[in-house]
Amino acid sequence: MASRAKRPKVESAETPGNPEQEMEEALDRFLDWCRQSGLELSSKVYVSKEGTVADYGLVAKDEIEEGELLFSIPRSALLSQHTTTIRDLLKKEEAALESQSGWVPLLLSMMFEITSTDSRWKPYLSLWPGISTLHHPMFWSEEERNRLLLGTGVALAVEKDLLNIEEEYNSIVLPFMKLHPNTFDPHKHTLDLYKKLVAFIMAYSFQEPLEDDEDDDDEDEDKTPNPPMMVPMADILNHVANHNANLEFTPECLKMVSIRKISKGEEIFNTYGQLANWQLLHMYGFTEPYPSNTHEAMDIRMQMMYDAALQAVRTEQERKLLMEKWEFLTQLEIVGEEGEFVIGQSGVLTEEELYSTLKVLSMSMEEFEEYKANDGWEEDEDEDDDLSSLANAVIPKLKPAWKQLLRNTVIMRLKSYSSGLKEEEATLANETTYRRLSKRERDSLQVRYAQKMILHRLLQLTE
Known part of the structure; x- marks a missing residue:
């Protein structure tokens, strides 16, 4: 990536003490959690804030050849509706949580885990000190969106998002939480938190591709997409159109693999797909400087x-x-x-x-x-x-x-x-x-x- 073409990590509104030291300690706790969770990181790479385009990133410690495994993540370490502490409740109420987006189960999982003091994923979630500063246009004022993004299609997409989010929260999530007061508190699990987590999942989650089936080519458009999930370590990688690594899905684990030779000291980039700048800004809160984005x-x-x-x-x-x-x-x-x-x-x-x-x-x-x-x-x-x-x-x-x-x-x-x-x-x-x-x-x-x-x-x- 030529310059600041990355979705920025969220920042804390208030960070007492020494921010740099606290971020280093949070990273150490996360890496310890990764090892305990069975995540295997290649000795040729390391997580760093130095030598990356913004905040955390993955950097090559040594020269890496094409096809090398950079890290693997067991499916048990993923945060999803199937691994969350409240998975049994979500499974039981599956029919009541159906929505147009298909995100409600993961959003409820995130709402529960991010506000739970003893969450299994606390070291992972602590990498994001807060979610009070997100760069998605949905958090800009309407005046700012219309002034800066008029004609781009972003303002219209955001308007639809905000309407859908509020409708989904009021018609599905809020009634569900009221039925389970021992698990959720509408005063804590608010529409504002829900909106921030939608943006958070937009920016950091992954969706497993549907399995290819030559006999069902004509039916692919009718297939329901797999629900999103949070993938520790993979979401640290930045995006660029000309990326050098790719996430692969296997039944046992997810693997980040190099797709070309990577030099020592070079940052390792994933891709979020063939996305134009307006889509990157809408969904991730960043852009690639012209003409870096070959998918424009x-x-x-x-x-x-x-x-x-x-x-x-x-x-x-x-x-x-x-x-x-x-x-x-x-x-x-x-x-x-x-x-x-x-x-x-x-x-x-x-x-x-x-x-x-x-x-x-x-x-x-x-x-x-x-x-x-x-x-x-x-x-x-x-x-x-x-x-x-x-x-x-x-x-x-x-x-x-x-x-x-x-x-x-x-x-x-x-x-x-x-x-x-x-x-x-x-x-x-x-x-x-x-x-x-x-x-x-x-x-x-x-x-x-x-x-x-x-x-x-x-x-x-x-x-």
């Missing part, structure tokens, strides 16, 4: 392309034809009210959806009537086959009408931001000005800038 991408609402096409309409007949085309695309489930076109650094990621939308919206009335009569099928699509990838190299070769519609949509999307690209380029180019920004301002700037770079590249490609 941004969204354009499908409805925005309809609005852009509507602006070019000159007659009532054209307006009715456009509405009919959009309705037909909706019936084919190519577009939707909540749908989005996803654009990455190398081109369009939702290729089929955007290609079909550009084609249909650019058709003449005669072409559309024939297309509709065939239920969206064409006898000869050879001419389009070479273009349907919508990679950056292909976009300049699109038909003029398609390029114009795409260009108009991009221009409309750029207007959704409160600032322009040149303004942000100037801020990034001036190191003194950039350093004066708060962390929230810097992270927001990185999100906006990366998205606008993708949009401006599209403008150049559609000229």
Whole structure:
């Protein structure tokens, strides 16, 4: 990682005494707990605050080859709904704890364990002196989110999160706690604590991938994801797109394995997935400085392309034809009210959806009537086959009408931001000005800038 591209560890609101000494003691207790719990750490790595991008990280003590085991964690040391002290209660009430998120059992486990003085996981949880300082945008003021993140998609995602969290707490968690007053206390296990633990789990938990089954490929979308779990030691590793280690799951344990050669003194990085900066900020509270994030991408609402096409309409007949085309695309489930076109650094990621939308919206009335009569099928699509990838190299070769519609949509999307690209380029180019920004301002700037770079590249490609 080139610079501060890590979810920051939570900080204590009040840390009496010597903070550095207390953190060292907490780390020693955690490492002792790891050994007692059967966690095996390679002699070639060590946990440190020195030589890492921020707070704790894992550093190579010696040169490491590709495929080496860095540490292994027995499943008994994981903190989940299946290992918590209250696992029997959660299992008994399993039906009552079902939710859209699927996180309620782990959240209840965390609420219980983090407030229990004799929790088995206390040395692990003590690595986080408190959860009063989290960097997720859900803890920013609404005014700050709207001002710094307008147009990025983050503010809208956070608004949905907050509504869902409150609904989940009031409709599922609070009634459950009232039924079990000997285990939970609503005055201690509050909505505020619940919200912080949601962000905590978003930033630090892991989900085991579903098992691959060649016979069930068509049913993968219907499978219920595995519930999240807390993985000691693994959550110390920082994220970067160009990572050098990967977490592997086996029936007995979880293993962190190097995926390339790692030099002595180099920090060891895991990955949280192929996530754009807006997703990293939303879920983890940090960003990767441009252009470090090779998974950078941004969204354009499908409805925005309809609005852009509507602006070019000159007659009532054209307006009715456009509405009919959009309705037909909706019936084919190519577009939707909540749908989005996803654009990455190398081109369009939702290729089929955007290609079909550009084609249909650019058709003449005669072409559309024939297309509709065939239920969206064409006898000869050879001419389009070479273009349907919508990679950056292909976009300049699109038909003029398609390029114009795409260009108009991009221009409309750029207007959704409160600032322009040149303004942000100037801020990034001036190191003194950039350093004066708060962390929230810097992270927001990185999100906006990366998205606008993708949009401006599209403008150049559609000229």
